[in-house]
Amino acid sequence: MSRELRLSFSSLGSPRNCLAPISMPARKSATSSIAIDGRNATQVHSIIAVSIREYLVYNGNCVPCVITISVVIYYHIDMYGHACYNRSTANLGDLMSPTQGGYVMKTIWILLLSALLLFLPLVACGGDNDNEKSEGKTYKLKMTHIAPETEIRGILAKRFAELVNERTNGRVEIEIYPNAMLYSAATEWDATVAGAVDMFFNITFFHIGSIPKFSIFYLNGMYESEEHIDRVARDAQIYGILNADLEAKGLHLLCLPHNQFWGHLFNSKHETKTWKSMSDLRYGTRPGSPKLHTDVWSGHTMVEVPQEEMFTAFSSGMIDQISVTASLAVSMRLWELGAKHGFETGAGMQAMMMVINLDTWNDLPADIQSIISDEVCPEIMDLSYDMMIDSHEANVATLKEHFKTWNRETPEEAAEMWAWAQDHPVVKGMKQQAGQELVERIESLRPSMD
Template identity: 25%
Template sequence: MKKIIALFMTAIVMLSMAACGTQKSSNGSGSEQKSVTLKLAHNLNEQHPVHLALAEFAKKVEEKTNGQVKIQIFPNGQLGSESEVLEQLQAGAVALTKVSATALTTYEDGYNAFSLPYVFNDENHFYKCMESDVVKELYNKTKDKGFIGLTYYDSGARSFYTAKKAINTPQDLKGLKIRVMGFKSQTDMMQALGGTAVSMNYGDVYTALQSGVIDGCENNETALTIGKHGEVAKYFSYDEHTRIPDILVISSKVWDSLTADQQKAIQEAAKDSTEFQKPLWKKSVQEAVEQAKSMGVKFNDVDKKPFKEAVAPMIEKYSNEMIEVKKLLDAFKTIQ
């Protein structure tokens, strides 16, 4: 059924693209370039910093192409879940989408590097690594899989938050059931730290925390307020084990249908949108912390050294088993 829907949507997109007509290029050469409208789908709401960045991206694309390329955004999961939209994108029915880097691990091993704990030293190191040549190379490695990466968006550092006690050392996780996203790297991380990984949908977390089915979660500060988890989880411990970016990807089929000038404009607009999103994300985190404090959440800093030591064998194992992961991690270590 998904394949039928994807094929149907592809037909609609191709018809709509054909109906757009042509416009003269702005370089004065007199050559003709097609005017296109590209669909961008994602599962966030219109207030989220990433959605605002995508709206800025759409605005910049239209400006830089003199209206030749327009982006139509479908937020709130209107066209399906993250994985469903990615399938549509591979078929060319959707042009662009935002996905968590972890969702791309099944297509390219290198993306596992972003979900490993303590890969990035801090926020500035994260930014420099994500803007490095080795990451740009990674973006293009999935072209034959149906998509390429354009840029990244900050989704913060993920830490542990719990219902009954703060997490100050890995020993504090022993015997605790912690909700994770369900990717192997997260399950392996929890095992290395002594906790028990529990995979469940984000929408079920509040009730699970409230009923004691789980003892805590790992996420950024905004989960305390957007998901209202701060009502039932009163301890947020800043171990900052991972910084998993969101990645903006575009269909290979759509990308190849664009002119070189249009491709350049989209790449420039994507980079601009990342810079646009950074302060928005910081502001959203600051607001979430203040609101969570008013809900009674206590925030505590932790010594990260014991956590790093506990997961070191896990990181070495991933590096040994995945050449692309080792390549990225080695490059990140050279970035100051």
């Protein structure tokens, strides 16, 4: 396949002194030369502008190699044969002698340009193109997360790595480091941005400080059902809003897998039948976490504890109440750490985030990006949804076996709290933080509005 190689010669002087455009075919092993049909005139003003664009060389199944070279020479030969140069452009004219009316240098420049075209094919074809190289290249990535391999994050991370490796025919290998082996929830963000690790997978709640819009996921009462949550997590417009914020910070959002459709609060002191019955409990929360409307409604005391120390703080009695997913509570055998009473809230998003370093993502070939975004991530979303639905009853049954009491938020209290929360500064602030576009989009996806 060939592309036209266009050499344009234009004049700054009178139209009668113009040099006609010349075009010639570009081929892989072509030997090119230039013939200029100059016109004698009292004064000649000319610019030689050579632009070689999209010099495309094909070799077998190679994709295009693109080379762009521009050479601009501006010289002026006056009627007496004295040469000079335009000092506002380049100093090439310093090399030109006034002898021989400047025609010697004109001939030299023509020869140089011819030589340039002669050797260009050798330069262009000197190596394989980038995409050809990428076809045989293996990309080895590292993913960190803080959960056990048996918890949903561990299961989804492993399946993600398997699917990516399978769909790319082994071109991408993802090594997973669970249980905070590499980084904690407090350090995984900075480590991934810096490129110390390629990916992390965790609950969005841990990174509200970096992406304030994530706080909208935790507005208890904002989501009317599991179907509503699933629509939000898969929505392209919502993805675009969030990914723009992430990419501005050096990360790329892959997907928002489901973590839990129901909130759970566990305590070691007494039965909790309503939110209001929690007012005397000390609730462990990650440093910097916002005070949610549920925190205000319940009246419990918020105690800041680093995420990696949360279970230790709970088992030691530093805090009385902890909020984790049902699956994590089971995998961590929370009852052995002192939990005796459980309280389940209504539908909440509690989304997870799987992200990759932006430079790492941009370095991946387009076909691999497409496989991950269009094939693997939707399957991970499906798997996370099915796991939430299928595992919920089993996890609750296990917890009930080991806890003294188990209660669930009543629809009446949920409605009362949500109505009250609309005028509360916490909810107003979170909605404002998320932005009108995001809030309105979430509300428009309610199944009841179909």
